[in-house]
Amino acid sequence: MNIQRIALLTSGGDAPGMNAAIRAVVRTAVFHKMEVWGIRRGYEGLIEGDMIPLQAQDVSNIIARGGTILKTARSKAFQTEEGRRNAFTQLQQRGIEGLILIGGDGTFRGAHAFFQEHQIPAIGLPGTIDNDLAGTDYTIGFDTAVNTAVEAIDKIRDTAEAHDRLFIVEVMGRDAGYIALHSGLACGAEDILIPEVETLLGQVVARICDDERRKKTVHIIVVSEGDDLKGGASALYEYIRHDFPQLDTRMCVLGHIQRGGSPTCADRILASRLGFAAVNALRAGKSQVMAGLVNDQVVFTPFDQAVKQQANLHRDMLQMIRVLAV
Numbered sequence: 052m053n054i055q056r057i058a059l060l061t062s063g064g065d066a067p068g069m070n071a072a073i074r075a076v077v078r079t080a081v082f083h084k085m086e087v088w089g090i091r092r093g094y095e096g097l098i099e100g101d102m103i104p105l106q107a108q109d110v111s112n113i114i115a116r117g118g119t120i121l122k123t124a125r126s127k128a129f130q131t132e133e134g135r136r137n138a139f140t141q142l143q144q145r146g147i148e149g150l151i152l153i154g155g156d157g158t159f160r161g162a163h164a165f166f167q168e169h170q171i172p173a174i175g176l177p178g179t180i181d182n183d184l185a186g187t188d189y190t191i192g193f194d195t196a197v198n199t200a201v202e203a204i205d206k207i208r209d210t211a212e213a214h215d216r217l218f219i220v221e222v223m224g225r226d227a228g229y230i231a232l233h234s235g236l237a238c239g240a241e242d243i244l245i246p247e248v249e250t251l252l253g254q255v256v257a258r259i260c261d262d263e264r265r266k267k268t269v270h271i272i273v274v275s276e277g278d279d280l281k282g283g284a285s286a287l288y289e290y291i292r293h294d295f296p297q298l299d300t301r302m303c304v305l306g307h308i309q310r311g312g313s314p315t316c317a318d319r320i321l322a323s324r325l326g327f328a329a330v331n332a333l334r335a336g337k338s339q340v341m342a343g344l345v346n347d348q349v350v351f352t353p354f355d356q357a358v359k360q361q362a363n364l365h366r367d368m369l370q371m372i373r374v375l376a377v
């Protein structure tokens with residue numbers, strides 16, 4: 052298929068490495084003498100026709116930058132048929148023949164509906180710090196977010212050790228525990244609570260008491276914001292403060308610092324490889340699939356199968372983490 056004019060957008064929560072992906076898409080398309088349009092603010096911008104032409108030099112010096120030069124949004128309007136119809140009209144008016152979408156599971160859910168109604172070739176790239184997509188070992192932004200969390204938790208351990216404190220640290224992950232699991236393991240956390248595994252308060256408490264008995268003076272609990280213990284770190288903090296007033300307990304919510312910052316080398320490489328592959332896939336006639344990296348190979352997964360996935364999450368790592376933390 053001889054596609055000449057494409058557009059790309061970033062959607063959902065921003066993720067470090069989105070800019071590296073934008074750069075790769077634009078430069079690959081320019082190499083093939085294609086015209087590229089950057090859609091601003093995700094599907095919102097698509098519906099409103101907020102688009103700018105992009106040349107190779109427009110993406111200079113962005114490979115190392117966090118955020119997204121195209122800006123991003125979570126669009127409610129795109130969830131309606133009318134919104135999607137308006138989006139299609141904008142593409143038709145400009146003669147855009149293919150789309151590249153960088154985002155998380157909400158992005159691909161929207162894409163799936165859109166492409167059932169309006170057939171226009173599209174390739175997705177997994178861009179989310181949560182790492183909760185099927186069809187790729189890692190999503191763009193995850194590695195940077197985990198490294199940011201690791202750096203923060205290491206610092207928290209220093210002060211926790213100085214005061215012999217119990218610390219509860221909340222990390223991001225709306226419905227997924229990957230950030231908690233990976234950062235917790237890498238920091239030697241004493242406990243990790245994730246949405247994929249039921250949190251039993253009695254067992255959390257038993258593990259604290261166990262450390263007390265062994266005169267372990269620091270206890271760091273990494274909690275995923277999406278944990279089934281509703282209320283995240285602050286609920287657990289209140290509970291422990293109430294039931295264990297003798298413990299010197301503090302809590303810290305890492306929040307959006309995990310979304311920002313310069314992408315790691317791994318994220319830049321992942322984003323560049325997938326951006327390059329996405330344009331070539333469009334040119335080769337592929338459509339309605341997300342490009343991902345599995346076992347170091349580019350693979351393509353249909354949008355409806357790319358959403359929310361827990362298969363990669365190694366639950367047995369939790370058991371290992373507890374053994375290693377003794």
Ligand code: F6P
Nearest residue numbers: 064155179180181223224225310
């Ligand atoms: O999906 C990425 C993510 O950072 C989640 O981990 C988090 O729950 C959510 O986005 C936060 O969204 P917002 O920035 O809109 O508050």
